Amino acid sequence: MPDHAPSGTDTSRTGPLSHLTVLDLSRILAGPWTTQILADLGARVIKIESISGDDTRRWGPPFLHNEAEQPSDAAYFTCCNRNKESVCVDFSNPEGAELIRTLAKSADILVENFKVDGLKKYGLDYASLHKMNPRLVYCSITGFGQTGPYSARAGYDFLIQGMGGLMSITGQPETAAQPAEPLKTGVAIADEFTGMYAATSILAAIAHRDRTGEGQHIDCALFDCQVAMLANQGSNWLVGKRTPRPMGNNHPNLVPYRAYPVQDGHVIIACGNDRQFQSLCNVLELSTIGTDPQFQTNANRVANRDQLESILEDRLSHYSREQIIKALEAASVPCGPINTIPDVFDDPQVAAREMVVPMTRSDGSDIPTVAYPAKFSATPATYRSAPPKLGDHTRALLEHDLNLDARSIEALVQAGVVA
Structure with a gap:
């Protein structure tokens, strides 16, 4: 059975990655999807948020409601932020940046999805942190990668689905009466696949580090991942020079x-x-x-x-x-x-596979979440803490990880460095 431990600061992590600490400087979906995978497998994930929080906390309705029936975070936020500690730090402030650098000295993994060189001015780029912690595995997730003519562009899932070819093969076929209309998928699939590629790549880098002691930089781009996920459609073009077109629900290579x-x-x-x-x-x-x-x-x-x-x-x-x-x-x-979607969650197979994990966080909000899908015989995924309130763990981390006393913490709060 899944472990439905109460929410709060996690002190009893288990799982294959329970020895790892992740600094999560990402927001929206691709980066948080990456780090939730690591968290479900036991890693400690410290989600560094701005004072206003991850944008997806406001991407609603629908919204969560706490014990007082007051709306709080959007449901969107809950899909990819389970098992994490929320710590609010303004690292545009030099004191805040120094707090993150201190945490990075002992971290195993850092995940960020800022624009190329966006963290350099804060001393939080890979080159700066590698000097302090050569064992750090640092994963940068961007729209188009660290190199190439599009590297400076912002990249969102919808844009990537279009530029990466997916929308050209999704939707109803063209007819004499109706031209084909490009369609995106119903979920942000480019973000999600990038998160999966990033998590896989991070674990490969950790395996390398375990053998050599060397950390490294991982450059993971939504665009690259979308191109890779063209699968047989990409091969149909590369091998046969056949341009795939929208086919509705038909398959280009199989009938019926x-x-x-x-x-x-x-x-x-x-x-x-x-x-x-x-x-x-x-x-x-x-x-x-x-x-x-x-x-x-x-x-x-x-x-x-x-x-x-x-x-x-x-x-x-x-x-x-x-x-x-x-x-x-x-x-x-x-x-x-x-x-x-209601049919899916009413399906007896979903119940038998325990794919819905009910959780409750510190403000009383009940949050049903979707389980990690793979079943481990020896080291199963665990569900230790609900998607956190904004800043739910800031004070505890400053006190226990950075050894700051109450006066120092209060000074940082008053200065707007943390919340």
């Missing part, structure tokens, strides 16, 4: 592999091999289609897509969603419904 209309909605049918196609034809009583040379192999089905799809659509229109899913599952043909 799409959503089909049935009597009461739609059903996804995803045949990944010839055996599954034969089974589909048997269920639909289309045995002659299954043995027709035009359709026997996937390559032939792709070549004769329109003819086959018309036959399948006509036959499937006679079934209800429940009826065809039950028959196809019995025949081991991959299929399923198109769920709404």
Whole structure:
């Protein structure tokens, strides 16, 4: 069962990364997504926020409500800031920058997503901190990377989805009556994939450091990650010089592999091999289609897509969603419904896999969060503290990590250096 420890300063971390401390100078999504992965796996993550806090605290509605039913942070903030300590430091102030440098001396990892060279003027860039802590793994997340003609540009997920090619292949196909309209995905997928690449790269750098004692700088760009995630569509162009186009729910390399209309909605049918196609034809009583040379192999089905799809659509229109899913599952043909988000969280598989983790933070706000998806047999992810209030851990960190007394802390608060 997941560990639903109470929120607050974490003193009992477990997990494969429980020996690591992360300074998180990132905000919005890609960087916080990175550091929540590390936090769920046991790392101590100190989220350094400005006095006004991470922008996503205000990206609502909907908003959380505390015990007094007062609105607080936006739900958006809660998706990627679990298991972190919130510490408010204004490092544009020299005293604040010095506090961060002191913390960096003993940190294992630092993650930031400022513009290229944006932290240099504060002495918080990689070169400056590497001199103080050669073991530090420092990950910079930007829109376009530290080099190249676009390096100075700001990069947001929507922009990257467009420039990185994803929007050119997402959406309904062009018809004689309707040009194709470019569409982004329903979540900030370029940010999320960048977070996953960044977390993977950080762990690789930690493995290198464990062998050599050397930290390093990781340059992770949303644009690069989006290009990498083009996967088969990128290869289709590089190898075959075929320009991928929007295909709606069709697959460029597989048939049948799409959503089909049935009597009461739609059903996804995803045949990944010839055996599954034969089974589909048997269920639909289309045995002659299954043995027709035009359709026997996937390559032939792709070549004769329109003819086959018309036959399948006509036959499937006679079934209800429940009826065809039950028959196809019995025949081991991959299929399923198109769920709404409420449907997803009502699904018994989601409950069985414990994918919703209820948490409560110090102001009484109840925060349901989504679990870390991988299941470890020996060192499972843990859920130790809810996404924190702004500045929830500032005073505790100053006192226990930096050994400041109450008078010194109060002076920093009054000066606006911390909050």
